[in-house]
Amino acid sequence: xxxxxxxxxxxxxxxxxxxxxxxxxxxxxxxxxxxxxxxxxxxxxxxxxxxxxxxxxxxxxxxxxxxxxxxxxxxxxxxxxxxxxxxxxxxxxxxxxxxxxxxxxxxxxxxxxxx
Amino acid sequence: xxxxxxxxxxxxxxxxxxxxxxxxxxxxxxxxxxxxxxxxxxxxxxxxxxxxxxxxxxxxxxxxxxxxxxxxxxxxxxxxxxxxxxxxxxxxxxxxxxxxxxxxxxxxxxxxx
Numbered sequence: 001x002x003x004x005x006x007x008x009x010x011x012x013x014x015x016x017x018x019x020x021x022x023x024x025x026x027x028x029x030x031x032x033x034x035x036x037x038x039x040x041x042x043x044x045x046x047x048x049x050x051x052x053x054x055x056x057x058x059x060x061x062x063x064x065x066x067x068x069x070x071x072x073x074x075x076x077x078x079x080x081x082x083x084x085x086x087x088x089x090x091x092x093x094x095x096x097x098x099x100x101x102x103x104x105x106x107x108x109x110x111x112x113x114x115x
Numbered sequence: 116x117x118x119x120x121x122x123x124x125x126x127x128x129x130x131x132x133x134x135x136x137x138x139x140x141x142x143x144x145x146x147x148x149x150x151x152x153x154x155x156x157x158x159x160x161x162x163x164x165x166x167x168x169x170x171x172x173x174x175x176x177x178x179x180x181x182x183x184x185x186x187x188x189x190x191x192x193x194x195x196x197x198x199x200x201x202x203x204x205x206x207x208x209x210x211x212x213x214x215x216x217x218x219x220x221x222x223x224x225x226x227x228x
Contacts, residue, residue, distance in 0.1 A: 004157075035216075043158065043203065043218040056215050091157060103148070104216065106158040 002026040004107035006092050012113045016081050021110045023075045023092030032075045033093040033104065034067065036060070043091070049075065082114045120219050121204055127225040134191045136222040138204030139184075145207040147180055148216065149189050152201045161189075161202075196228045 005024045013019050025032050034046040047057040049067055066078045075094075079086055089111050093104040121138050128134055138147070146165045150158040164171045164180045164187065171178045177190040191198055201223050205216040 035218075042220050043205075045215045045217065048215060058215070093158075103160045103163055104158075105160065106150075108157040 002105075004092055004094055004105050006090075006107035006110050008110055009108065010111045010113070012115065013082055015084060015114055019079045019082055019086075019112060021077045021079075021090050021092075021112070023077070023107055024073050025075055025092065025094030026096070026105055027073070029094035029096045029105070031055075031095040031097075032067075032069070033095075034077045035091045035093060035106075036088040037091065037109075038085075038088045046077070046090075079112075082112075084114050087112055087114045121202070121222045123222060124220065125223045125225070127227065128194060130194060130196055130226055130228050132194055132226075134194050134198070134224055134226070136189045136202050136204075136224070138187045138189070138219055140187075140204075140206045140217075140219075141185060142206075142208045144182075147178075147187050148205045148207070149176075149178060149187075150203045150205060150218075152203065152221070154200075158203070191224075194224075194226045196226050198226045199224060 007022045032049040035043050036046055037043045045058050047061045047067055048055045064080045068076050089109040091106050091109045093106045095104050121136055126134055144166055146163055148163045149161040151161055152158050162173050162176055162178050164178050166182055175192045180187045187204055201221040203218050203221045205218045207216055
């Protein structure tokens with residue numbers, strides 16, 4: 001069964017360092033998302049991406065964050081200068097349908113620990 | 116406004132019993148979805164119910180939606196130990212332009228063998 005894959009599964013970094021989290025969405029999907037979940041808290045929307053541009057972003061997704069689809073398969077989230085509060089599980093998701101029917105398929109997540 | 120608040124926060128039942136989880140939300144929605152998350156794992160989509168639907172079934176799952184009360188419930192019948200997980204409702208609000216799901220805090224379900 002097709003699945004969303006994420007790498008790395010766990011990354012430890014020092015505060016101020018740049019981090020890139022990678023995702024390979026399901027191949028025929030057109031809509032891509034990043035969500036995050038701080039330990040013990042709810043899952044929060046970061047950004048949605050369609051047709052090679054950001055379609056929506058949350059207040060969390062500030063100038064330190066960026067997303068890119070560098071080729072036909074990868075979808076990346078970059079954090080330019082990590083802060084302690086960026087420590088969280090980051091989930092990539094994809095969908096082949098717009099909001100009207102929008103089941104999202106999530107990856108297993110990348111755990112980011114900022115020291 | 117805060118969306119998707121589930122109750123109870125935690126639920127412990129015996130195998131074979133039914134589990135009911137509730138979700139309330141505050142704004143108008145396009146649809147409401149339920150997801151499951153095993154500890155330390157990703158989210159798995161269970162079921163989606165549109166704003167013009169009142170009830171939906173999928174296997175042992177039954178979801179209801181009451182838009183007048185802005186609430187939904189998820190019923191898992193004949194529960195199994197493998198159903199142990201966190202369950203989240205997620206709403207797709209009308210006022211956003213894209214598919215931006217707002218998740219609740221979740222209900223931690225424990226099914227004891």
